[in-house]
Amino acid sequence: MSTAAHAAPPDARLALAHSFLFVPGDRPERYAKACASGADAVIIDLEDAVAPADKGAARDALANWLDSAEGRAPHVPVLVRVNCVHSGCFGDDLILCHRPGIAGIVLPKAERVADVASASSSAPLFPLIETALGFANLSQITAAPRVQRLLFGALDFQLDMGIHGDRDELLFFRSQIVLASRLAGLHAPVDGVTLDIGEDGPTEDDARYAHRLGFGGKLCVHPGQLDAVNRAFLPSADEVAWARRVLAAAEGARGAAVAVDGKMIDKPVLLLAQRIASEAARKSMH
Structure with missing residues (x-):
């Protein structure tokens, strides 16, 4: 039996996840805490968060945790950010990802469809777009088998491109990642990190900005960033109230033209209201 047969089946929760929390792979004492933190998904990081000399120890720590009761049935989907394809660690990381309990593989610096194909597992794939080459090959990467959502590594992308600034300077690239995801039928992409962890404001502002552009998570x-991100990607009380008014008015009109708050309600507006109501129902379930 191939090792791929042991991979975790796709987890439907990942399609709707808003908040993805990184935890260093060499800090196993944080794994369970991360899973209980309120994050929609946890990414155990074997790449940037782990020094080269500690890569093997981090893999061993993750393997031991996956063999534990908590690791076999985590509270939330657990993904692993492996080292990049040409790192020398990729093969060993991938073997670990064949274990039960791994809901997906985060591929850093995904640049070519061959990089994605190298992840020979049945687990869902989450390519990180972090370089100019990866961005240039978006259409091929999104079309690769098992790719579920794109992640935007904005900080590494800025470094690779020599870009200074995170908003207008990256607007084109963010919008193209959203477009490529939509054209490929993928779930909405996930935006990069906010390094300011001192207060909610900057994180929530960045998350709301990403949401307006069409991203589905961060x-x-x-x-400490999780509450701000989860708030940003779910409808506000005002939006829910508006959606309920629209749906009530449309139901009462029985197909006739109707206005709410002085604006005509056409099909796109009605569909938006239905989406907001659906997201609010999901929020109440949590």
Whole structure:
């Protein structure tokens, strides 16, 4: 039996996840805490968060945790950010990802469809777009088998491109990642991290900005960012109230033209109201 047969089946929760919390792979004492933190998904990081000399120890720590009761049935989907394809660690990381309990593989610096194909596992794949070459090959990467959502590594992308600034300077690239995801039928992509962990304001502002552009989630580097991100990607009380007014008016009109708050309600507006109501129902379930 191939090792791929042991991979975790796709987890439907990942399609709707808003907050993805990184936890260093060499800090196993944080794994369970991360899973109980309120994050929609946890990414155990074997790449940037682990020094080269500690890569093997981090893999061993993760393997031991996956063999534990907590690791076999985590509270939330657990993904692993492996080292990049040409790192020398990729093969060993991938063997570990064949274990039960791994809900997906985060591929850093995904640049070619061959990089994605190298992840020979049945687990869902989450390519990180972090370089100019990866961005240039978006259409091929999104079309690769088992790719579920794109992640945008904005900080590494800025470094690779020599870009200074995170908003207008990256607007084109963010919008193209959203477009490529939509054209490929993928779930909405996940935006990069906010390094400011001192207060909710900057994280929530960044998350709301990403949401307006069409992103469906955000990477987090600290548990203190989770509430801000989860708030940003779910409808506000005002939006829910508006959606309910629209749906009530449309139901009462029985197909006739109707206005709410002085504006005509056409099909796109009605569909938006239905989406907001659906997201609010999901929020109440949590």
